[in-house]
Amino acid sequence: MPRLFMEPSVSISPLAQQHYAELVALSVTPSQLRYVGSMDMILSSVGFDVHPYVVLSHHNKGIECVIGFFLVDTRYGAQFHCAPLNALGLRAFFIDQRYQHNGYARAVLRILPAYLQKRYAQHESIYLTVHQEHKKAQALYQHAGFVNCDVTYQNNNGDELVVMKWPAVTEPLGANQERLS
Numbered sequence: 209m210p211r212l213f214m215e216p217s218v219s220i221s222p223l224a225q226q227h228y229a230e231l232v233a234l235s236v237t238p239s240q241l242r243y244v245g246s247m248d249m250i251l252s253s254v255g256f257d258v259h260p261y262v263v264l265s266h267h268n269k270g271i272e273c274v275i276g277f278f279l280v281d282t283r284y285g286a287q288f289h290c291a292p293l294n295a296l297g298l299r300a301f302f303i304d305q306r307y308q309h310n311g312y313a314r315a316v317l318r319i320l321p322a323y324l325q326k327r328y329a330q331h332e333s334i335y336l337t338v339h340q341e342h343k344k345a346q347a348l349y350q351h352a353g354f355v356n357c358d359v360t361y362q363n364n365n366g367d368e369l370v371v372m373k374w375p376a377v378t379e380p381l382g383a384n385q386e387r388l389s
Contacts, residue, residue, distance in 0.1 A: 223260035230274035276303040298336040317352035337369035
């Protein structure tokens, strides 16, 4: 008999004071560290244009816990020529190593576009970069509706990064109300 997979219950929240104790406990495997960086490095890029968010898991008995993190860069398009000027950038997205391979990343990416559309309706699309050799991450993003832009970018470490975007068509995120529901 096939095994039924129930998608985990997750939500997204702006980083707040009450999240810090759990945030510092988040980690990725040593091999993944080169893809997302250390938490200190990630948090050092937070500012007026770069906003931090936590991924919350909802367990039985109504308990929420921080299981992931990402940044939203509102000036992504000003930094990358391949993105429209008002594009959002999804950066440093990760799920804590203790919760990986349980559908959490897929669940977050399923709700992320609608969440960002409500908070950043004036932005045209969502862009991200993923290491060229990280095929599992590329497949995850493609499954969520991101498309490969057929553009690569070389970061400061010399790594080749693939540029991906959502949605596949260029129109303001707020114009996709039907598609996101």
